[in-house]
Amino acid sequence: MNKMLGIINLDGEQDLFQELTYFRCGASLPYAGKYRLIDFVMSNMVHAGITDIAVFVRKKYRSLMDHLGNGREWDLDRKKGGVFILPPDWNDPTDHSKGDLQHFHNNMDFFHRGRADYVLFADSQQICQIDFRAVLDSHIASGADVTVVYKRMEPAEEHRTCYRLTVDDHGNVLEFTKDEFNPNIFMNMYVLRKDLLLELVRRCIAHGADNFLRDGIIGQLPSLKVKAWAFDGLLQTINSVESYYKHSISLLQPEIHRELFLAGNPIYTKVKDTAPAKYLDEAAVDNSLIANGCVIAGHVENSILFRGVRVEEGATVKNSIIMQRCTLGKGAYLENVILDKDVTVTDHQRLIGSPSRPYAIPKRKTI
Amino acid sequence: MMARKECVVMLLAGGEGRRLKSLTKKMAKPAVYFGGKYRIIDFPLSNCTNSGLETVGVLTQYEPLVLNNYIGIGSPWDLDRQNGGVSVLPPFAELSGASWYVGTANAVYLNFAFIERHDPDHVLILSGDHIYKMDYSRMLDFHKRNNADATIAAIEVPWKEASRFGILATDPDDRIRSFVEKPADPPGNLASMGVYIFKWPVLKEYLTRDHQNPDSSHDFGKNVIPLMLGEGCRMYAYLFKGYWRDVGTVESLWEANMDLLEEEPELDLNDPSWRIYSRNPYQPAHYIAPGAVVRKSLINEGCQIYGEVRHSVVFYGAQVGEGSVVRDSVIMPCAKIGRNVRISRAIIGEGAVIGDGAVIGSEDEGGGIALIEDHAQVDGRVVC
Numbered sequence: 001m002n003k004m005l006g007i008i009n010l011d012g013e014q015d016l017f018q019e020l021t022y023f024r025c026g027a028s029l030p031y032a033g034k035y036r037l038i039d040f041v042m043s044n045m046v047h048a049g050i051t052d053i054a055v056f057v058r059k060k061y062r063s064l065m066d067h068l069g070n071g072r073e074w075d076l077d078r079k080k081g082g083v084f085i086l087p088p089d090w091n092d093p094t095d096h097s098k099g100d101l102q103h104f105h106n107n108m109d110f111f112h113r114g115r116a117d118y119v120l121f122a123d124s125q126q127i128c129q130i131d132f133r134a135v136l137d138s139h140i141a142s143g144a145d146v147t148v149v150y151k152r153m154e155p156a157e158e159h160r161t162c163y164r165l166t167v168d169d170h171g172n173v174l175e176f177t178k179d180e181f182n183p184n185i186f187m188n189m190y191v192l193r194k195d196l197l198l199e200l201v202r203r204c205i206a207h208g209a210d211n212f213l214r215d216g217i218i219g220q221l222p223s224l225k226v227k228a229w230a231f232d233g234l235l236q237t238i239n240s241v242e243s244y245y246k247h248s249i250s251l252l253q254p255e256i257h258r259e260l261f262l263a264g265n266p267i268y269t270k271v272k273d274t275a276p277a278k279y280l281d282e283a284a285v286d287n288s289l290i291a292n293g294c295v296i297a298g299h300v301e302n303s304i305l306f307r308g309v310r311v312e313e314g315a316t317v318k319n320s321i322i323m324q325r326c327t328l329g330k331g332a333y334l335e336n337v338i339l340d341k342d343v344t345v346t347d348h349q350r351l352i353g354s355p356s357r358p359y360a361i362p363k364r365k366t367i
Numbered sequence: 368m369m370a371r372k373e374c375v376v377m378l379l380a381g382g383e384g385r386r387l388k389s390l391t392k393k394m395a396k397p398a399v400y401f402g403g404k405y406r407i408i409d410f411p412l413s414n415c416t417n418s419g420l421e422t423v424g425v426l427t428q429y430e431p432l433v434l435n436n437y438i439g440i441g442s443p444w445d446l447d448r449q450n451g452g453v454s455v456l457p458p459f460a461e462l463s464g465a466s467w468y469v470g471t472a473n474a475v476y477l478n479f480a481f482i483e484r485h486d487p488d489h490v491l492i493l494s495g496d497h498i499y500k501m502d503y504s505r506m507l508d509f510h511k512r513n514n515a516d517a518t519i520a521a522i523e524v525p526w527k528e529a530s531r532f533g534i535l536a537t538d539p540d541d542r543i544r545s546f547v548e549k550p551a552d553p554p555g556n557l558a559s560m561g562v563y564i565f566k567w568p569v570l571k572e573y574l575t576r577d578h579q580n581p582d583s584s585h586d587f588g589k590n591v592i593p594l595m596l597g598e599g600c601r602m603y604a605y606l607f608k609g610y611w612r613d614v615g616t617v618e619s620l621w622e623a624n625m626d627l628l629e630e631e632p633e634l635d636l637n638d639p640s641w642r643i644y645s646r647n648p649y650q651p652a653h654y655i656a657p658g659a660v661v662r663k664s665l666i667n668e669g670c671q672i673y674g675e676v677r678h679s680v681v682f683y684g685a686q687v688g689e690g691s692v693v694r695d696s697v698i699m700p701c702a703k704i705g706r707n708v709r710i711s712r713a714i715i716g717e718g719a720v721i722g723d724g725a726v727i728g729s730e731d732e733g734g735g736i737a738l739i740e741d742h743a744q745v746d747g748r749v750v751c
Contacts, residue, residue: 033652034668072442254654254671261651262669271443271647275636276403276667276680285661289652292404292668293637304652 004136005116005194006045006053008038010061011088011100012211013123014161016240019362020340024063027055027124029244030323030341032251032261033291033306036067037238038124039269042083045120046074047265048132052081052114056103058088067270074268084110099210104201111198119197121213123188127236127247129264130189135229139191144227146196146217148173149189151231158243159185163218165228173226176218187231190217234259245338245358248304248321252287274307282313298328306341315345319355343367370450372422372485374507374564376415377475380408380495381428381468386616389716389740394433397495399620400699400717402627402636403665403680405645406437407614408495412444412453413643418503420491422451424481426474428458428467443646456481470585476574487567492587494561498623499611500634500641506605507564516569516600519543519592520562522607531613532558533588535604543602548588557604560611563587569600610634621714621736624680624697628663648700650683658689674704688723694730699741716741725749 010027017026027038038055045053053076057064064085070076071083088102097105104111111119118139120132130149139147150165164182166175176186190213200216209215217224234256236247251257261267274293279285283296290296293308298315306324311317314331321338328334329347336353338360345351345367353359361367384396391399397408408425415423423446427434434455440446441453456478458467468474475482475492482490489510491503501520510518521535529550535557536545547554573591577583583590596602610633614620626632636643650669655661660675669684674691681687681698688706696713704710705723712735713728715721719739726748728737739745 035651252654254656257651257654266649267651268649273443273642273644275643276665277653278637279661279664279666280630281663283662285655286659287657288655290655290666291652295637306652 002118002136002140003116004048004050004118004120004132004191005111005114006050007056007119007121008041008045008053009056009100009103009121009123009188011056011058011103013125014239016242017244018241019360020241020244020338021060022362023060025057025060026239028061028064028067029238030306031127031238031244031248033289033304034272035267035269036064037127038064038067039267040127040129041122041124042068042074043265043267044128044130044132045122046076046268048120048136050120050132051076051078052084052116054084054086054107054110056086056088056100061085061087069270073270081114086110096208097205098208100212101201101205101210104198104212105205111194114194117194118191119194120191121189125237125239126187126189127238127260128187128231128233129260130231130233132189132191135189135191138229139227142171142227143225145224146190146192146226147229148226149187149229149231150184151187151235152183153185153235155180155183155185156237156243158237158239161239162186162188162237167228171228173221173228176221184228185235185237187235187237188213236260241338241358241360242356245321249302249319251289251304252302257289272307277305280313283311312347320358337361340364372451372487374420374422374489374491375482375485375487375567376420376423376491376493376503377478377482378408378411378415378423378425378493378495379471379474380425380434381431381474382494382496383429384496384615387620388617388738390617390620390714390738391430393430393741395427395429395431395495396615398430398434398437399614400682401498401614401620402624402643403667403682405643407498408434408437409444409643409645410498410500411493411495412438412441412446413641414499414501414503415493416444416446416644417641418501420503421446421448422485422487423453424456424478425453425495426456426468426478428474431455431457437646439646444644451485454481470583470590471587472574472577472583472591473585475570476578476585479571479574482567490565490567490570492561492563492565496615497560497611497613498634499560499607499609500638500643501562501607501609501611503562503564506562509605510564510603513541513603514601515564515603516566517592517595517602518564518605519546519602520560520607521557521604522560522611523556524558526553526556529553529556529558533561533592534558537604541603541606543596543604546592546596548593557606559588559592560607561588562607563592569595617714617736617738621697621712625678625695627665627680628678648683656689659687674706674708682717696728711737713737713739715739716743718742720744722746 076083163186165184277294280297285300291307297313298311308325315328318335324341331348333350340363342364380397382396384391446453612623653670656673667683673689674687682700684701691708699717704721711728
């Protein structure tokens with residue numbers, strides 16, 4: 001079997017999460033009641049047989065390190081390979097690499113040591129169930145230098161900053177553009193041979209480039225054979241408070257929930273040993289996703305409750321995302337709200353956001 | 368080389384649990400599901416790890432496949448250790464021939480080699496049959512303080528049930544005066560919980576002698592404890608207060624599940640300082656559909672509830688279809704309940720498929736508990 005090495009490049013990820021990323025990077029943002037955004041790409045890689053994963057980080061990665069740990073939950077606590085969190089810091093006076101090229105330059109040992117012939121790049125913001133093994137097979141069969149993954153779909157607000165692809169009838173990529181009417185959304189995923197990658201990196205650094213994708217691949221398009229691989233499953237791109245909220249609420253549609261969680265491979269995440277959710281006598285829950293450890297005495301509608309949330313008697317939650325260990329006091333009323341972890345809403349408080357602009361409350365606040 | 372351990376745990380998990388009927392057809396009693404997410408053995412294993420006892424031998428015999436697979440290397444309970452950890456100990460063959468475990472004392476006797484690897488001062492004997500949270504380190508302190516040869520954990524049980532247990536009588540200083548196994552006419556209501564701590568040299572001597580006695584049935588309660596007491600060993604009762612249930616029958620398993628549905632249950636599963644650990648089945652948050660009703664219930668991850676669930680315990684991955692009503696019942700993992708089904712006072716086995724319109728159990732409180740076998744296919748009416 002051809003081996004692949006996975007790179008999850010968080011450097012330069014769009015971060016329009018505001019309050020939600022005061023204390024963490026976007027990749028460790030909690031999602032869907034019990035996951036973090038990075039769990040999806042990690043699980044997709046593991047299900048494709050990848051056993052070496054490097055995560056390029058730059059800022060606010062403490063919670064990510066805590067979450068990934070030694071990789072046990074993804075079966076990545078291996079003697080050979082495993083998960084590596086690679087910050088760009090390096091004290092090398094001769095180093096003149098810039099931007100995300102620093103990650104390559106300063107972690108060259110990681111690339112040389114791995115036994116993989118191919119390298120797969122991805123970010124943490126494309127939430128989907130994708131078969132990376134099929135991408136690699138297609139890459140090898142086509143003889144391309146680089147194979148890039150895209151989805152053809154009606155572009156939404158969160159795709160505004162994504163590259164779009166112009167693709168010919170044979171699947172050749174003619175152009176990367178920022179044309180907002182182009183429906184071929186580039187998913188920030190691509191695969192290429194490791195030796196070609198290292199050669200492109202070397203050239204980028206020699207020419208003072210600071211962005212591998214832009215300068216190493218897009219800038220070299222005329223001299224590279226770049227093929228497009230079309231993804232036809234469900235894609236949720238999450239890079240802002242609005243897209244986070246919109247896609248979270250869409251998980252309440254059974255067909256979307258099923259495609260992401262029940263029909264494909266399991267999504268792995270760090271285990272918390274909380275008891276099953278408890279519904280008390282007065283509980284009224286309608287169209288919601290509820291994680292373990294919750295204790296519900298109030299009214300919950302069109303909402304997602306993460307692990308260990310308490311909804312006390314007479315409290316009402318509508319169209320809201322309530323993260324881990326929040327407490328909603330008696331008679332509290334929440335609508336179109338995102339509460340980050342450990343928020344306490346005192347009795348009879350009212351918090352109301354608008355559907356297009358949900359009211360987000362940062363971690364550990366008492367309201 | 369092994370580092371010494373002060374106390375080694377031997378967990379008896381070979382029980383067949385025949386009175387649990389179809390629930391133990393393909394698995395030993397300690398592997399039976401409980402509380403929406405757990406198996407019975409999660410309780411003693413979590414108690415061990417929470418008590419700081421991390422060397423545990425699990426003695427298996429009857430239908431061990433599910434249990435072996437479940438325990439694995441013990442990671443869910445933090446028992447995957449360089450030094451100690453969990454070891455599954457099935458019966459084995461030796462130079463003199465192969466044998467099965469005959470009685471609880473015999474099972475431990477045949478595994479002396481495991482205990483001796485750790486050269487302990489004390490051995491804690493547990494059974495994998497009970498639901499409770501207990502700090503064994505306190506019992507060990509009590510045992511050491513009394514310089515006891517053996518300490519037996521004891522709990523006061525209702526008088527009418529006393530004849531099902533080994534009954535202890537003690538002096539005011541907690542020293543055990545008498546012990547009778549399952550007495551027809553109980554002299555007291557202080558029952559043995561089947562949790563014992565022995566000084567290892569004393570246990571070794573008595574189990575060796577018991578092994579040589581052809582008339583013995585090689586059982587701790589019937590043979591070893593009475594023999595030690597008769598010969599004047601220092602034996603103490605450690606009084607346990609708290610929730611403790613033997614879930615040996617379909618009715619008692621159902622009842623113990625229902626106990627969890629109280630607003631403030633005696634057995635708190637949400638206590639962060641004493642977590643009950645279990646193997647994680649990788650399921651997403653559960654989904655409650657528009658129009659569904661869930662009251663006074665425990666629902667685990669991966670469930671999809673479209674109908675009504677009242678006063679019930681639902682394990683991971685189960686589905687309840689539109690128009691169905693589940694009351695006073697336990698739904699085991701991944702059971703699929705169709706539309707317009709009525710389920711009352713029942714236990715639905717793992718992976719069972721209940722067809723649309725089926726009626727299972729009855730609301731009559733005098734009646735028994737309807738039990739649907741694992742992976743059964745049910746259409747129509749089933750009353751207990």
